Amino acid sequence: MSMLDVNGLNVWFGKNRDRVDAVKGATFDVGQGESFGLVGESGSGKSTILRAITGLAPNWSGAMTLDGKPIGKKRPKEFFKTVQMVFQDPYASLHPRHSVDQVLGETLHLHGFKDIDTRVVKLLDDVGLGQKFRFRYPHQLSGGQRQRVAIARALAPEPELLLLDEPTSALDVSVQAEILNLLADLRNDRGLTYLMVSHDLSVVGHMCDRLAVMKDGEIVEILDVAALRAMNATHTYSKQLLEASL
Amino acid sequence: MMSTLLDVQNLWVRFPTRNGVFDAVRGVSFTLGRERLGIVGESGSGKSMTGRAILRLIRPPGIVEADQISLEGQDLMKLSEKDMRAVRGQRISMVMQDPKFSLNPVMTIGDQIIEAYRLHNSASKADAYNKSLEMLEAVSIRDAERVMRAYPHEMSGGMGQRIMIAMMLIPNPEILIADEPTSALDVSVQRQVLDIMDKLVKERGMGLIFISHDLNLVADFCDRVLIMYSGRIVEVCDADKLHEAKHPYTRGLLNSLPRLDAPRDRLEVLERDPEWSEAPSVSGSE
Ligand SMILES: Nc1ncnc2c1ncn2[C@@H]1O[C@H](COP(=O)(O)OP(=O)(O)OP(=O)(O)O)[C@@H](O)[C@H]1O
Ligand SMILES: Nc1ncnc2c1ncn2[C@@H]1O[C@H](COP(=O)(O)OP(=O)(O)OP(=O)(O)O)[C@@H](O)[C@H]1O
Ligand SMILES: [Mg+2]
Ligand SMILES: [Mg+2]
Numbered sequence: 431m432s433m434l435d436v437n438g439l440n441v442w443f444g445k446n447r448d449r450v451d452a453v454k455g456a457t458f459d460v461g462q463g464e465s466f467g468l469v470g471e472s473g474s475g476k477s478t479i480l481r482a483i484t485g486l487a488p489n490w491s492g493a494m495t496l497d498g499k500p501i502g503k504k505r506p507k508e509f510f511k512t513v514q515m516v517f518q519d520p521y522a523s524l525h526p527r528h529s530v531d532q533v534l535g536e537t538l539h540l541h542g543f544k545d546i547d548t549r550v551v552k553l554l555d556d557v558g559l560g561q562k563f564r565f566r567y568p569h570q571l572s573g574g575q576r577q578r579v580a581i582a583r584a585l586a587p588e589p590e591l592l593l594l595d596e597p598t599s600a601l602d603v604s605v606q607a608e609i610l611n612l613l614a615d616l617r618n619d620r621g622l623t624y625l626m627v628s629h630d631l632s633v634v635g636h637m638c639d640r641l642a643v644m645k646d647g648e649i650v651e652i653l654d655v656a657a658l659r660a661m662n663a664t665h666t667y668s669k670q671l672l673e674a675s676l
Numbered sequence: 677m678m679s680t681l682l683d684v685q686n687l688w689v690r691f692p693t694r695n696g697v698f699d700a701v702r703g704v705s706f707t708l709g710r711e712r713l714g715i716v717g718e719s720g721s722g723k724s725m726t727g728r729a730i731l732r733l734i735r736p737p738g739i740v741e742a743d744q745i746s747l748e749g750q751d752l753m754k755l756s757e758k759d760m761r762a763v764r765g766q767r768i769s770m771v772m773q774d775p776k777f778s779l780n781p782v783m784t785i786g787d788q789i790i791e792a793y794r795l796h797n798s799a800s801k802a803d804a805y806n807k808s809l810e811m812l813e814a815v816s817i818r819d820a821e822r823v824m825r826a827y828p829h830e831m832s833g834g835m836g837q838r839i840m841i842a843m844m845l846i847p848n849p850e851i852l853i854a855d856e857p858t859s860a861l862d863v864s865v866q867r868q869v870l871d872i873m874d875k876l877v878k879e880r881g882m883g884l885i886f887i888s889h890d891l892n893l894v895a896d897f898c899d900r901v902l903i904m905y906s907g908r909i910v911e912v913c914d915a916d917k918l919h920e921a922k923h924p925y926t927r928g929l930l931n932s933l934p935r936l937d938a939p940r941d942r943l944e945v946l947e948r949d950p951e952w953s954e955a956p957s958v959s960g961s962e
Contacts, residue, residue: 443830448822472834472865473818518833518860522777562695569735570691573773573856574719574889596833599859600773602718602889607932607943614942629834629862636934636943659936674863675936 431498433591433623434460434483439492441475441482452478454647455492460591465617465624467634469671470644476627477518480593483625484515496591511541514589516580518596518627523580524568530554530579531564534586541587553582558608574601581609585616594626598633610637631675635659643668680962681851681883682708682730685743689725689907692737700725700738702907706960708851710881712874713960714894714915717904718929718946723887724773726904727853730885731764747851766796769844770853771837773887778840779828785839786824789846796847811842816868833860841869845876851883852876859888870897891929895919900960903929908957925952 441453453475460466468476481487483494485505494501496512517523524533534550543549554560557578568576577600584592597613598606610633616622628634634641635658642649643665651665663669689701701722706713715723729740732752745752752763764770772778780788789808793799799807805824812820815838828836837860844852852873858866874897876882888894894901895918903911903926911923921927928946 448825450819450822470862472816472838472861473832477832519774565694570693572720572724578719596860600719600856602716602721603891603929603932604946605719606889607934607945610934611942611945629860629866631863632934632936635936636939659939670864671862674867 431462432459432495433462433464433497434625435493435495436479436483437493439479439482439490439494441478441487441490443487443489451647452487453482453490456642456644456649458642458649458652460623460625463617463621463623464640465626465638467638467641468625468627468644469629469631469634469641470650471646471667472629474644475647476644477595480515480595480625480627483593484513485509510589511587512589513591513593514584514587515593516577516584516595516597518599524576526568529565529567530559530571533579533583537583537586543586549586553586556585556612557582558605558612574605577601578605578609588620589622591623591625594624596627596629599629606633613637631658631672643671680707680709681748683744683746683961684708684730685745685961687726687729687742687745688740689722689729689734690739690741692739699907701729703957704904704907704909704960705957706902706909706912707962708883708885709962710877710883711900712877712884712886712898712915714898714901715885715887715904716889716891716894716901716929719889720906721904722907723904724855727770727855727885727887730853731768731770732760733764733770766847767849768851768853769847769849771840771844771855771857773855773859779836781828783827784824785826785828785831789824789839789843792843792846811846812839814872815839815842816865834862834865837861838865838869841872845872848880849882851885853885853887855887856889857886858893859890866893891918891933900962902960906953908953908955909960910952910955910958912958912960923952924949 437457439453439456443450470476478487482490534553535546538546538549559578598609635655638655640654643651645667651668661672663672685705687701687704691698704726717723728734730745734740742753790804793804793807809820812823817823841857858869873884877884886898895915898915901913901915901918902909905925911921911926913921931944934943
């Protein structure tokens, strides 16, 4: 059963000479409990696919379904109980004047949780930040600490599908290992589904069952992780990408 | 012996907080020659604050203290804010970890690059435009003309990083501090950006401080590496010897890397030893 089905997705920005066809005819599906990777060139449309799913890219055509139900132009509130996103840029995605406590507390409140205090404490522990960061503001955190707040916020509503845009690229390897282990545990315990963008093929190899390779707005190939490990790609660009990351 | 561009001695960065003063950088010393110096270390270990402190870009109430931060013999700690601004614009450039944050959100990319270019070169608007296009193409931006007309929020993560790098190289700085400059780039584009920086070090004798958490990349690309842990330097080594590093913290970092050729269910996580943060800082001076 597929959790997310994307069929012939086109996404564009701007018009006339400034029109960018950021995603062209992307088709893929992510099974329930699967972890699916998106890799490819910088500017090839990876983030745009995630943004289109969450309704942040208004100009799109094609079909997307979530858990069998079509995704329309508007996203109802329940949508964000099921789907959460961790943005590529942890600086832009946290409100500068909201403390970590406010960010997490408000998200929990919005999704109707009552035991907010306990949950904030638990979330901070889960992402390896702990209580001493609870009342800090974004400018008082390092890059990696901010990214962990962003991950905690996405986990707060207990979503079923997590869209992760370079979730660990701002993190050092030891914190990366902690976060990847946490994501693996959540997937085991709660059957979470991940759609994950990363430029690090070893991270994708570790986390994902299958991956799509993008170039210039198109998905040029879908591989499973065994093929990735065996360096077994067929498209020229995917071959190059695998070779370059050796 | 390499000529020393920058000599940092006993650098501290402190932040007064509700629970007392927090020392983000604790007595760090190192020198930079015409080389590629890597700084690695876990999140929050003080890498960015070290870079920002050199440029005296720590926001109040943060405090910077140092015996000296000298740029070719001139102590930056003693400069007036006005003289410091000239150093920042011309002699030392920094690519911040948050690229889009450092660009002006309401000005097109083109206007920003052209303005920066003309500040440092006497050039007509048309020449500056062409030069700017070239610079974008040099960092592998495909549709440079469209990008010139676009605003920062219309750029992908990796495009933003590359635009910042292009801009920071305009003044021909003697030193470039690059904070996670390639963390959002795929391997092929990353290679191109590194080649540009490499050329500047080799051909023009620029000094490069390369802050990164990517150990393999640093081992591959840099000459020397400083390994930071909770505000101190715990180990210094030649980059090509990074994989033989001895400090248990550095070993731990190396072991937490996922590997394509050696899949495993769980990644090793670091068991932190309180002793690591107590040990005195190692000097990174040549
Ligand atoms: N709001 C926007 N307005 C105009 N163009 C946009 C906008 N957002 C993205 N684009 C363009 O769409 C293309 C794809 O961008 P996207 O952010 O999806 O790339 P990406 O694959 O995530 O790249 P990276 O790995 O560098 O983050 C780029 O050319 C970008 O300039
Ligand atoms: N304004 C501030 N007030 C209090 N603490 C701060 C402030 N700014 C930074 N810090 C703390 O200083 C420490 C060092 O931060 P720094 O940004 O140098 O880390 P980093 O090594 O660059 O980490 P990362 O890899 O995550 O970017 C962090 O623990 C951070 O929380
Ligand atoms: Mg992106
Ligand atoms: Mg940093």
